[in-house]
Amino acid sequence: MDPMDDERDTSATFEDLELRPELLAALSALGYEEPTPIQQEAIPPLVEGRDLLGQAATGTGKTAAFALPVLQQLTAHRRDKAPVALVLLPTRELAVQVSEAFHRYGKDLGARVLPVYGGAPIVRQLRSLESGVDVVVATPGRALDLLNRGSLQLGDVVTVVLDEADEMLDMGFAEDLEAILAQTPETRQTVLFSATMPRRLDSLARRHLRDPVRISIAREKTAAGEAPRVRQTAYVVPRAAKPAALGRILDIEAPTAAIVFCRTREEVDSLTETLNGRGYRAEALHGGMSQEQRDRVMGRLRGGTADLLVATDVAARGLDIDQLTHVVNYDVPSAPESYVHRIGRVGRAGREGVAITLAEPREHRMLKTIERVAGSPISVQTVPTVADLRARRLDLTRGALRETLLDGDLDGFRVVVESLADEFDLMEVALAAVKLAHEAGGAAEDDAEIPQVTFRPDSGTGPRTGGRDGGGPPRRSAGGPAARLFVGLGREAGVRPGDLVGAITGETGLTGRDIGAIEIHQRFALVEVPEPAADEVISALKATMIKGRKATVRRDKA
Structure with a gap:
């Protein structure tokens, strides 16, 4: 053209x-x-x-x-x-x-x-x-x-x-x-x-x-027709430090409204509690909630009585929140397409949106794959330090004081300043007032340094492929190849992904992070597990009940 x-x-x-x-x-x-x-x-x-x-x-x-x-x-x-x-x-x-x-x-x-x-x-x-x-x-x-x-x-x-x-x-x-x-x-x-x-x-x-x-x-460009309106950043964080790192990043970013994506409902509940403990108004959203509960949560977010939504992908599908400014991937999504869907929620109507990903040191290749599929670079940074956080909070205090000075209407407080000026230097009075305003901001001191780490350059980790689109042989994002298992119960029996994850983690030594792509069909399901654990999983699932029924379980012949 x-x-x-x-x-x-x-x-x-x-x-x-x-x-x-x-x-x-x-x-x-x-x-x-x-x-x-x-x-x-x-x-x-x-x-x-x-x-x-x-x-x-x-x-x-x-x-x-x-x-x-x-x-x-x-x-x-x-x-x-x-x-x-x-x-x-x-x-x-x-x-x-x-x-x-x-x-x-x-x-x-x-x-x-x-x-x-x-x-x-x-x-x-x-x-x-x-x-x-x-x-x-x-x-x-x-x-x-x-x-x-x-x-x-x-x-x-x-x-x-x-x-x-x-x-x-x-x-x-x-x-x-x-x-x-x-x-x-x-x-x-x-x-x-x-x-x-x-x-x-x-x-x-x-x-x-x-x-x-x-x-x-493609997504809309800026008025100059150059860059997307979504600023994409990844922070390299050790897994154990993720809750603290997320809290600090949110303190720095100060979102108007944000969705934080987690992999499991258990992680959603745990992280919601942690964020509320840091003073955020966080709400959980996952598949274990009734429609009435979901509607109530969305009403609080849209009404401004909550500013963070912690959700699983499935629970957040189809949501459209006008005031959304930030999307956070608490983990690097295993499927690049999920990342594309998530960041598509921000950066609309001329506003800049922000996409933040917390990546572990071993997840470099997965992030590179996402960059290639999304077609835009992701800036990799280290977690803000305590000094960064304090500087940001002082910036916020300075901004709030400047707005108050510009608004005027301060005569009612003049008598306080004049009486203190007889006893103290005016600069000292101003410093004390700034200190009170800063502490009244409600931000708790955070003195714990978070380890500064970088990606492992020679990590053998790769993106998980052969996921829900069914393409290619199954491979794991960590721990080597995967086996795809056939389970002889599907949607007709009321089986959901969470039922399979629960059955596997409850009967074997695997965790939810070890389980790969899951496909639920009408009369059967397919699930990826690490190849070394495949026989153990088959035996365990054969011996247990899924949705109250015994299931045929074997390696998938496809």
Whole structure:
């Protein structure tokens, strides 16, 4: 594309995309002035009815990119009962967000949009389907449930959208997606959006998309068009020092709101308690919590009564928090794609976001792999020292005092200063006032130095591959090769990753860190364990109960 094309694209408007008046009015009322790059590229071919395969990170405007074409083709104030569009996505939170977007854009068309997800009363969803809907926005599990009940009819569907498709595969929804797509007309338009393109996803696209338009949109750049708005930093920290190091880094960074990602729910609970002990307002979010508890936590974060969310990847999927300034990886993610998804949550709407990773000395190669996949450098630093922390706290005190001086309205305190000036030098009075203000900031003294370490240059550690996208032979990020085990129970038996981790760690000498990628299918599961421990794990799992049932366990033949 030549520079003239670039200039023409950046000046495009929604009117140029020839959207119907009702949509233009809704967009104008919402304050949207011009389409984002992904909307410019995706809307015209989608309105023409083409299939589309789009690679786009969170925050690029992809919801409107598929919602507006669906609404463009919708009959206004339609009365038929069966839906004409189906949007499938991985989580309840994302279903609610996308559904609300459809409502906002399609208000003047009388669009009937139904979010369908687990954890909500199914009776209400059944009633809405019976009354008639135009667009169903669903998680795969609940959509399949309604299909099996005969309540969701997909015979009239014109467009199917798979949003965050890589996340759906990671969560084990591959079989559900196949079953749902089999119930839709072969003539349908299929749209697939994903932040990453693992091999399994490419295979899904080849089976279900016909001659698709392919687009790839990077995260937005700064106004100068140079660097991403996410500052990416890694701190090299010994494992035992991670809680103290995280607290100190957060003290230095002073985030408005942050998500700290942990690997396990036990780590989430432990770290939340530690951070609250340091004076932070931290909330835990993991799969062991009810939907009501999750909603309460998110309400506190969005309402400003909490500033840190400590979460597992699965629990945080689909969350969109406007005031989020920092994302912290408490561990280096084993899958580079997870890192891409995490940092996509910050650096939006012109604000700089910050991505922080705590890396152990042996994790150099994993970090380099993430840099290559993410396509941007990660600055490696050592943990701030006690001196750094004290200097930062003094900076904050200086800033607070300067704001107070600029605000004025200090006459009520003049009598105090004048009376003390008769006895002490004015400089001494000011120093005492600064000391009181500094100590009133509530920051506890932190005199413990954290060991300064660097990466091990000749570490044999490599990134874990052959993970949830199923590609390649299994390898471990530490400790040599892995064995992939077949477990003869899956989603049908209610098995979740945590059940397998618990069964293995409870019956063997392995810890959660030793267990690799886990895939949960409808009737079976695959789990990676260190090769030297494979036979022990097989024997232990055969002798124990998983979800109250005995399971066939063997090495995977694939």
